[in-house]
Amino acid sequence: MNKGYEAVIGLEVHVELKTKTKIFCSCTTEFGGSPNTHVCPVCLGLPGVLPVINEKVVEFGVRTGLALNAKVPNYSKFDRKNYYYPDLTKNFQTSQFDLPICEHGFLDIEVDGIVKRIGITRAHMEEDAGKLVHSGKTISSSYSSNVDYNRVGVPLLEIVSDPDLRSSEEAKEYVDSLRRILTYIDISDCKMEEGSIRADANVSVRKIGASEFGIRTETKNLNSLKALQKAIEYEIERQIEVLEDGGVIEQETRTWDDEQGITLAMRSKADAHDYRYFPEPDLPPIILSDEYIEEVRASLPELPESRKKRLIEADGLSDYDANLIIADRHLADYYDQVRKEISDGKLIVNYLMGDYYRELGEAGLSFVTSPVKPEAFIELLQLILDKTISGKIAKEIIPIMIKEVKSPKSIVEEKGLVQISDSSELEGMILEVISNNPKAVEDYRAGKGNSIGFLVGQVMKASKGKANPALVNELLKKHLC
C-alpha cells in the first residue's frame, strides 16, 4: 500500500475563542443573529476607527500557550496581513506574524498505546472574517452575493503543529487531544459542527528513511474529524501515486470535496498571496510581566494527561476507564468531587459510566445538563457501600434521581427500598423458596453449584429486590447442606 513511503503531516488548527465580545470592539460574539446585526463602526472597519484589544483574548492566548507547554514571551505584537477579499471589512486581517503570543510547545498523543510527542510551532491571535452568502451554490454560479459581517472580529487562535504527524490516525488523535485540552482550559467550545474549531492539513510524503521533506500541499475546508482523516488519507495516496508514476507534487493549496471524497487543486504556489505583513500601527505591543504569566499559570486546571496518570496510579483505574473519565472536563471534575468522599474509584466509574450514563441518555441529558449533583451521587454510592441498598435497587433509584431530582435517601425511604440484612427476616422466604423449588435444590445437592444462583434470584424476587444477596447466598448454602 504505502510502497515504502511515509507521510509527513502538520496541522493548522483555528480555534474560535469563547469570549463574550469580539477581539477589537464590544460587539457580541454570539452565534447566529440576523445578518449584520452584531456589528459596529469598529468591526465594520469604517473610515477612522481604531481597534482596542480585548484583554480576555490575550489571557486565553496565554492559557493556551501554557497548557501546550509553550514559551509565552513577555513581548508580542499584532501585524497586518494584507489581501483583498469582500469578507474583510478593511482588506487586511489583524493577526500576528513574527512575534506570536506563544511558541515552541508540545502535546503528547497516544496511538495504539504508544505515546508520541507532537511539537507545537506556535499559536497566534487573529480576527475572523465575515461570510459571503451566494445566491447560487458556488461563487461562480451566482449572479449576486451578499456579505454578513457578524463574524468579523470574532477572536481566533491559530495553533500550528510541527510536521511531526505520520498518519491520519495521529492527526485525528492530535486534534482530539488538542480539543480536550482547550475545553479543559475553557477557552473554546471546540465544536467542529459550528465551525468553532477548523483545521487545515499540510501533507507531504517521502521514502522511508529519507531525511528531507517532500513537497507539501495544504488542504483546507476540513469541517469534521472524519473529513480530516479522509482528506489526509486521500492526499497521501494521491501523492504516492503521482510520485510512483514519475510525476512531481505541485506545492499548492487544495480543498476537500466531502461529496466526492477527494481533494481538488485550488491555488498554486505561483498564485499565492504576498500578504505584505507589517506591524499593526494602531495597537501597541503586548507586554506581559512574568507575574501576570505566573498568575495565569496558577489559574489553570489540572490537564487531561496528568489527570489520567493520577486516575491510573492513585485510583487504580484501568487505562480504558481513565480515558472515559478524562474525555470530558465536566465528567472528570464530577468524578473528582465524588472521589473525595468515595475511595473506590472503580465503583464510581462503574456507576457513572454504566446505569447513570445510560439513564442520562434516555432522559436526553448529558453530564453537564444533569440535575444530579455530586453530593447526591456520593449519597447513592454510600448507600450501596453500607449495604443499605443492593446494586439492583440502585439501578431502580438512578432514573428517579434524574427525573424527580430527589436524593437517594429520600427515595429509599419513600419506597421502602431498604435492603433486608436481617437473617431472621429472610429465613421464612428462604424456606419457602426451598420447598417450592425441589428440582433446583436437588440439582444443587447433586453438585451443580450454579443452581444456587437461580435460588438466590427467587429469594430476591420474593423480597422485591430488597434482600441482601450476599446474605441470601450464605443462608441458602447453610440450609441446603
Add this chain to the structure above:
Amino acid sequence: MSKIREINTKLNSKEISAVELTTIYLDNLEKTSSIIGSYISTTKKEALAKAKMVDAQIAKGEEIGLLAGVPMGIKDNISTTGIETTCGSKILAGYKPIYNATVVERLYAAGGIILGKCNMDEFAMGSSNENSAYGIVKNPWDLTRVPGGSSGGSAATVAAREVVFSLGSDTGGSIRQPAGFCGVVGMKPTYGRVSRYGLIAYASSLDQIGPMANSVEDCAIVHDIISGYDRLDSTSANMKATSTLAALTKDIKGLKIGIPKEYFQGDEKVLATIRKALAKYEELGAIVEETSLPNTEYALAAYYIIASAEASSNLARFDGVRYGARDGSKKDVTEMMSGTRDKFFGQEVKKRIMIGTYALSSGYYDAYYLKALKARTILKRDFDQAFAKYDVLITPIAPTLPFKLGENIKDSITMYLGDICTVTINLVGIPGITIPCGFADGLPVGMQILGKPFSEELLFNVAHSFEQNTNYNSFKPEVAINE
C-alpha cells in the same frame, strides 16, 4: 472679533447672540471661501442649530465654556456624524459617517460651532493642497500661491478669518507647513496626546490631529479641549491632562534654544526672517546656540517609505463594497473593487499606494521598510541628544516661501524636498508648533518650535512670549472680512 476670549465676553454680556455671530460668520465665509476654496462642504444647518443651543444656555443663565458659540472649521478627514466626510477624495463622495471623531465629540460638548469641512489634499497626501478632488485652495495672502498642505483649507480659513479656529491633521507637516504659509499658529501635538479615533488614517504611526488659530492662546484653548486620553485609541497616552493655557504666563529667561544647522538651508529671505526672530528671543533672555541633528538626511526617505507603506494598507478598505463611490460598470466583484479604486483615487494617492505596496512586498521589505524603521530609531537618538542640551529647537517651517500654484505639482521631488523641515518631527513623535515670525515679499514666514515628547506647555509658552512681544499676528490678508 476673531479671538476666543473676545467672543466669550460678548456672548456672556449678551452684546451679541451666538446665532447672530454664527450668521455673520456664515455669510462672510460664503463670500470668501468661494474665492479661496477653503471648504469642501459647509454646514449652515448644523451651525445654526448648535448656536441656538448655546443661546438657550445663555438665556437660562448657565455659565458657558470658552469655546461655546465659537465658529470652527474641521478638516475633511475627521469624522462628523451625518456630515459628508470625503478626505478630499472622490472615492468618499457622499460618505456620511455614523459616528463622531473623539475630537469632534469634545468640541461639540464644549459648544464649538461647526461651519464646515475644510478642503485638503486627497487623503492628506500633499504639501500644496493641489491634490484635492474638490478644487485647489489659494493662499489668502496671495491668491496666486499655494496655502501649503495637506491642511491647506484649515490654514487658509483661519488666515482669512472665516472661522476662529480649525482642526487640521499632521502626518509629515500637514498642520505646521500650511500654518506657516498662511501666517497662522498651528500645533502638532506629541503622538498620542490627541485621540486619533475618527481621523481617517493616512499613516497611523505618524498622524496627529491639532489646532490652528490666529493666536497662541486660542490654539492652546482648543488644544486643551481636544487632548487627553481616549480609551477608543490604544495609542493615546494615558496621562494626566495638562493645561497649556495656564502655562502661558511664564517667562522664558534662561531658556536654552538649539538651532539645528541642517534645517537652515534654503531661501535666504526665509532664513533671515528666522534669524531676526531668534534675535528677539535672545532679547527676551533666551540662550540661542547652534546645534546639529546629524542624521537629518535620512528623514525624507524614511518618511515616504513608512507613510506610504501604512497608507497602502489603511486605504485598502476603500473598495466600493460597503460605502463611498463604486464603479458600477463591472460585473465581477474583484473587477468592481479595482475599478472603483482606479476610477476614484487621484494620481498622488495611487502613487503612494504603489510605493507603499512595493516597500512591503516580500523581497523588498528588509531593504525599504525595515531600513526606514531603523532610520527612525537613529533620528530619535538625534533628538534625544539635542534635548539633553536644549529646552527647545527652532527651525524654519519650510525652505521656501509659499510657492506659486502649479509651480511644483509636476515635480514630485521638489515638492517632497519642501517637507524637509517637518517630516522628521512625525517620525520621532515629538510636538511642534508653528507661529508667524515675520514677512518676506509680503508673504508670511513661519517658525517651528520643537520640544520633547509631551512638552506642549513649554512650547505654547515659548510661542506665546514671542507673540506677546511682536505683532505679526495682528496683520490679516486683504481678502478677510471679519475683524
